[in-house]
Amino acid sequence: MAVTLADVARLAGVSPATVSRVINDSAKKVAPELRERVLAAVAQLHYVPNAHAQNVARPRKSAVGVIVHDVSDPYFAEITRGLQRQAGAQDRLLVICNSYREPERELAYVALLRAQQVHALILAGSGYHDDAFTARLNAELGAYQQAGGRVAVIGRHELVGSAVLPANEQGAYDLGCRVFHQGHRRVGVIAGPRLLTTTTDRLTGIRRAATELGVRLDHVVHADFTRDGGALATAELLDTVPDLTAIMALNDSMAVGALATLRDRGIPAPDQISVTGFDDMPIARDVTPALTTVRLPLVDMGDRAMALALDDDPGPLSERAPATVVWRSSCTPPS
Amino acid sequence: MAVTLADVARLAGVSPATVSRVINDSAKKVAPELRERVLAAVAQLHYVPNAHAQNVARPRKSAVGVIVHDVSDPYFAEITRGLQRQAGAQDRLLVICNSYREPERELAYVALLRAQQVHALILAGSGYHDDAFTARLNAELGAYQQAGGRVAVIGRHELVGSAVLPANEQGAYDLGCRVFHQGHRRVGVIAGPRLLTTTTDRLTGIRRAATELGVRLDHVVHADFTRDGGALATAELLDTVPDLTAIMALNDSMAVGALATLRDRGIPAPDQISVTGFDDMPIARDVTPALTTVRLPLVDMGDRAMALALDDDPGPLSERAPATVVWRSSCTPPS
């Protein structure tokens, strides 16, 4: 069915070895005339070498795999863009897999990418508070490293390999300080799933700020890390604590959902209730009011993680990504 | 370096053939005791079969490749979500490649995915007005199909293979009618790159509506199909034609950029200038004013394209995806 190297060799009237030489190291000496004949045959047959066979014969692992929660989530879309940029710069194919925050699927994809002989493996997104799972995942990744694979993670501190770690706790702390300093005392927090380390890291930062400034943080609602999760959590919060002056969402998607719920209920933001997000996704500046949030250099984080993974020299090392508060109009002092 | 099937066989004290049997068709008869020994060895060594070797020995093509312009663009993120959903449902790995609207890169990725022996190949996103390029791409795709590969495209009518075609022209026409009926006469259009068929399709729809309703459409500006492109184009439009009553963007990203520019200049939308988009991306309802746009069932389109590609029974067929106007607050009659 498919055209093989042997077909090309036959058509060109040369040996398979010669075709192989022409195909990959055009540097090697092949008589110009033969080379021409081979190239003509390749063009005529639309021949593309079988990458699997090539890989078996000469294991040179060119692809890189990344496992994210969901590329269609802007947070991961941005990170992926950075990964792509760096991977492209080093002429590598990026294979993207969505785990949809499903630990078992994550494990399955690690096996799958390992089977594909990827040169490096990148895990992006929050880790899970689940020691048994973490141990299994680390065993898999360890075996992969043992066999020469490279591992890098983004925003997960519990795993082997190099890491790019956003300053979730610090960023949340900084934002919390700013918000509480403004005078907000009845503050609701809409948080992501309890199981995610990102949720707890950010929550810890806010709690630390609250403690330092003597603010009680009684209203924390957990929901999905999505727009709709944020909308739901906000509704719940408003029903139980109508006199809130601020809502802090642990990511921008949730904050957008919060704004939507406030809009639906006719509650003016930030005049009656201020809202903050986290991540500084592209849409943060385009919603109204523009979102006060914490900026994470997402594209850059992806880029650096890929660089770490592909840099074959050093052992595992970890880099921090700074989190900086971005002050926009969605947060004002309480009236 | 890496663990091979032979290693497992040695450790388990059985033949490679037996290990192979245990690995893939656990249905086949293998004595329970041997099976246990093999599984134990697999677990102990963290063995993962080499997918490339498997593929060479038994070419069963499980992966599917998709080439999009940019997954981090919400338009493609949504489509990709649909593709993933269907691919996942059929237990297939999705390989995602970004062409960044670069024809040569698109061609390179087709070759690369062909080399990877993908079972099906999906191209999503606008085509190019470039006959030479189209011919080359079609030759590549044709050869791929000849060799048993499946091809599906989304929103490209110029290529071989099955297709899911959004009603770009019709949707733009419907939207144009609504806008012009409202009384808008001085309307600016901010369009994507001239080279893209999506641009011309949508533009054609609007022009048809304009012609029918006797509206002159003199102000069409081309820019990137992005937020920043839209912002720039809007600035240009405002500088040359300050008394516009409406701006029609050919996609939502551009419309968001248009809103941003209007906001920067202190021009109230829709009170002074109405704005419309196209695609109904998730953010369309979260910007202020909420965007009047044309809804395309993006996730569903991805899903259906993947289904077409994986359905090995029929020849190429093409499905239409409906475009429906979604009326939100960003468009009101001119004052």
Place this chain on the structure above:
DNA sequence: CACGACCCCGGGAGCGCTCTCATCCGACTG
């Protein structure tokens, strides 16, 4: 008790490619 049927297991060829190594041709030198 002997013969055949059946079933597991292992041997080994072969998938498409790469790469080492031997061969062969031409050219250059003494």
Place this chain on the structure above:
DNA sequence: CAGTCGGATGAGAGCGCTCCCGGGGTCGTG
């Protein structure tokens, strides 16, 4: 003119795996 050297080409093994096929063991039956 003969001998040698260099460089291009082809033959063939081997990468990790699958799967066909044959050998031997077990069980049942006449």
